[in-house]
Amino acid sequence: MAWIPLPDPRHPHLKSIMSNVPGLRSTYAKVGRLVYFGRMLDKIRLHAAGRLPADFVPNMARGFDGRCCNFLCVKHAELAARVLQGGSDDEILAWCHEQGGQRTTEECEIWNNFMMKRGWRDGGTETLQTRIKESKLEGKPIETFFDLIEFDEGRDPVATKAWFS
Amino acid sequence: MPAVPGLRSPYAKVGRLVYFGRMLDKIRLHAAGRLPVEYQANLGDDKPYVFGSRCCRFLGVRYADLKARTLQGGADLDVLVWCEARGILHTDDECQTWNRFMMKIGWRDERSAALQDRIREYGLAGKPIETGFDLIDYDEGRDPVAAQAWLECPPAGDPGYRTPPGNFPSARLR
Numbered sequence: 001m002a003w004i005p006l007p008d009p010r011h012p013h014l015k016s017i018m019s020n021v022p023g024l025r026s027t028y029a030k031v032g033r034l035v036y037f038g039r040m041l042d043k044i045r046l047h048a049a050g051r052l053p054a055d056f057v058p059n060m061a062r063g064f065d066g067r068c069c070n071f072l073c074v075k076h077a078e079l080a081a082r083v084l085q086g087g088s089d090d091e092i093l094a095w096c097h098e099q100g101g102q103r104t105t106e107e108c109e110i111w112n113n114f115m116m117k118r119g120w121r122d123g124g125t126e127t128l129q130t131r132i133k134e135s136k137l138e139g140k141p142i143e144t145f146f147d148l149i150e151f152d153e154g155r156d157p158v159a160t161k162a163w164f165s
Numbered sequence: 166m167p168a169v170p171g172l173r174s175p176y177a178k179v180g181r182l183v184y185f186g187r188m189l190d191k192i193r194l195h196a197a198g199r200l201p202v203e204y205q206a207n208l209g210d211d212k213p214y215v216f217g218s219r220c221c222r223f224l225g226v227r228y229a230d231l232k233a234r235t236l237q238g239g240a241d242l243d244v245l246v247w248c249e250a251r252g253i254l255h256t257d258d259e260c261q262t263w264n265r266f267m268m269k270i271g272w273r274d275e276r277s278a279a280l281q282d283r284i285r286e287y288g289l290a291g292k293p294i295e296t297g298f299d300l301i302d303y304d305e306g307r308d309p310v311a312a313q314a315w316l317e318c319p320p321a322g323d324p325g326y327r328t329p330p331g332n333f334p335s336a337r338l339r
Binding site for chain 1: 258
């Protein structure tokens, strides 16, 4: 389902959620030690190929994309340019570390858990509940924004305990 | 374990950080001979997954140095400023991420099974405990769920503290 753009600038990623998009992987999927990074690369590639749904486009580089780029200390525009030069996900992650500096395993652990748990007991909780209703996903065991994206795109992260993968 | 006088909640903030104040309390109480023996085994930074160790690593200071500085005296914020000057000065975003990480440890992660074991060991089955912080608070007679202790609020008692300006890169981050 397409999302109606939201006015809340604190959560710009939310308005880009819609039904399953071919080639767009799960938020929980890891590249190297990081969740979400691969999904961000998918969005860049799909956009360049004209296959990223329009609802996603205004939010690229914002929301979770922005958090990921901040963590890696790279600019989204520069990352996008590097992605479109080609190369594997792992190669692009290595490039990010060259540009922005290495991250320790503990830093990755902290960031991954922050991302995976976002929406549960934090400043995004109320907004998450609103988005669940808007997406007509009430009744699903959604506790986080990652869960919301997954369920909205037809995956069930709770049944698979995707946070342990 | 009943409440320990002078030992604050892990949710309590000093400056931008949760847990830090509790760590200082433990240092001071131990030095004063008033920290219960059950708490003493996890003092220090040699056990990587205990909260005090995580806090020291995040700040980029050694526990022994922090202990010595704390016992020299000064307010909590003085000690935090000392840590930030000596160790790593983090961005607001990094502090927020770390706080959330700490507050949510035990929920949907590799500590979840151990948390359930501890709940039973402590005789707290039936309490709405979801995290390690919850466990500590319930064990010491506080109810963090009723208070929604995880919600952001200004740290009490430190009006003089100022968040370092701008969204600067921390010392370690380039």
